[in-house]
Amino acid sequence: MTLPRKSRTTVKLTSLIAGTALLLGALAGCASTEEGGGANTDGTPKELRVAYQLIPNGDLIVKNQKWLEQALPDTKITWSKFDSGGDVNTAVIAGSVDIGLAGSSPVTRGLSAPLNIAYQIPWIFDVIGENEALVAKDAAAITDLKGKKIATPFSSTSHYSLLAALQDAGLAESDVELIDLEPQDIQAAWTRGDIDAAYVWTPVLGELEKDGKVLISSKDLAAKGKVTADLAVVRTEFAEKYPAALKTWLQQQDRAVKLTRTDHDAAAAAIGQELSLDPAEAGRQLDQLVLLDGAEQKGADYLGTPEAPGKLADTLFSAAEFLKAQNQIDAVPQLSVFQSGLATKALSDAFAS
Template identity: 70%
Template sequence: MRKALVAALMLTLAACSSPAATTTASGAPAELRIGYQLIPNGDLIVKDQKWLEEALPDTKITWTKFDSGGDVNTAMVAGSIDIGLAGSSPVTRGLSAPLNIKYKVPWIFDVIGENEALVARTATTVAELKGKKIATPFSSTAHYSLLAALQDGGLAETDVTIVDLEPPDIQAAWARGDIEAAYVWTPVLGELQKSGKTLITSKDLAAKGKVTADLAVVRTEFADAYPKALQTWLVQQDRAVKLVRGDKQAAAAAVGRQLNLNSAEASRQIDQLILLDGKEQQAAQYLGGGLADNLHSAAQFLFGQKKLDAVPAPEVFKQALAVKELAGAFAG
């Protein structure tokens, strides 16, 4: 019901608002609407430092917080954001029927590692979760990883009760004792780990072939209309990764301000992710082609789990990689 209400609200807002893709005298978009999440990667640094506001002075930069990639997909369908952050599983769904969202992937915010995990209250193995209630945000990378973790632990989805909760609601349900376990990401993950036991992380699952990542998605219409603005956005994201590598203290302070964490904890959470700069993003295993294979593999897995009606052709995912846009931003 909550998801349906969110979808209805987004569609209403899109219908009532004027399109953001209007142009200033300088040829820049009049507004750039960004959907972000509270994940300790370079996007929070760009937001905190107001680099986009400086680089695009004629453009209004609007940041809207989302709790999961599923809600970012809803906003994309509604046309209420231009660029957003969504996990690889939501992007797989977004590029598949029935959504078939017209967006591209120009950037990998991070390859997910220990910052997403399955935490239990009393169970010490995945197998011990049989018959228990587990929370995760549906249509997220955490949901995908939970299904993979259950399969790896010898359990079917029907062996447990999976409930759809966003991260803040998961933390509240955990505090009330309503759930036995949850697959979720930081910063809520860190709160659960204070009293629970980590059974498996997304880093563990990646080693078993179930790789997940946080991806940028940009509306194809926006990317085609404003290639220079997209390139500017990409350059700022690269700048953030380089800040993490060159001045970890400053990067951690920026992320900490956005997550309301001290710098030491922010630094620890940043280290749980794999961040890639612009040159590395273009490598064969990433936007050079490997990411498309990963998304297709995720679609096959989700189809096997009856979470997709059909598996799109590999070409669908290859065409969704904004390879030329990324290369153009770092051609100099």
């Protein structure tokens, strides 16, 4: 915590790139085995490596119900838990996961220089609402946080939203002390009294709300034009090599969204098991998100179609402009970079009308 505030994020990003380079070198000798061990006779991959996070959306239902394992019986499904989208970006660069969940801010970074990750977005897990928020112990307004310690996972949607919230309140980043912590570490620091506020997501947010006050949520920021979402990313190489497996994955995600609408109790129970929450609380957290089925995701406001890429590309472009203004990325890519990053063909193939 001794770095000058303006340089911390730059150091964080530089460390990420350096760490990734070292990891890539370590994995270079075993790339053939790390990439799933090839294909089965039916063209499906022998292994599908999934990066998931503890977010109460359809992905946890798919995992809990083992739908992917049932739909791809000859494929070994490996689920690995990650704490943030920045970590997922690193894993994708290293080639150690095939499909993963990352927030729109880390994905914007991933598609921008210097990372330029070779991945695409085939699915929107959720549009973030009240499940991510800025919560404080002794503050009635964001302006009361001047000079205070605020924790958030750097390079996450929460980090992006926190910067937007500070800007909206007329505070500069230098007006507060930002601390980079993963969600579980935020909860521990909050309990010890080491921090004054945090921008984080559920289920940790739910714990902080017990003795803290929500000052602004991502739903509030979305109304101000700062929309965030949890996105799926798939390595471009994997998507091109195993389109049938990606189609199956997409269909299971769609199945999960439909379960939340037709049997909310069953969906909440599955999510609760994954988060170690009772079904009622899991259901409450689920309802704080906006989940979209496959047909909706093909709409103009979201991923769109191969002929007409959706507005998600514009959202990511706007996020890149904001991140560049905050010195979080080197340059703003062309809109076409984000449009080509939408896996609209895979989505259309999975949900042909």
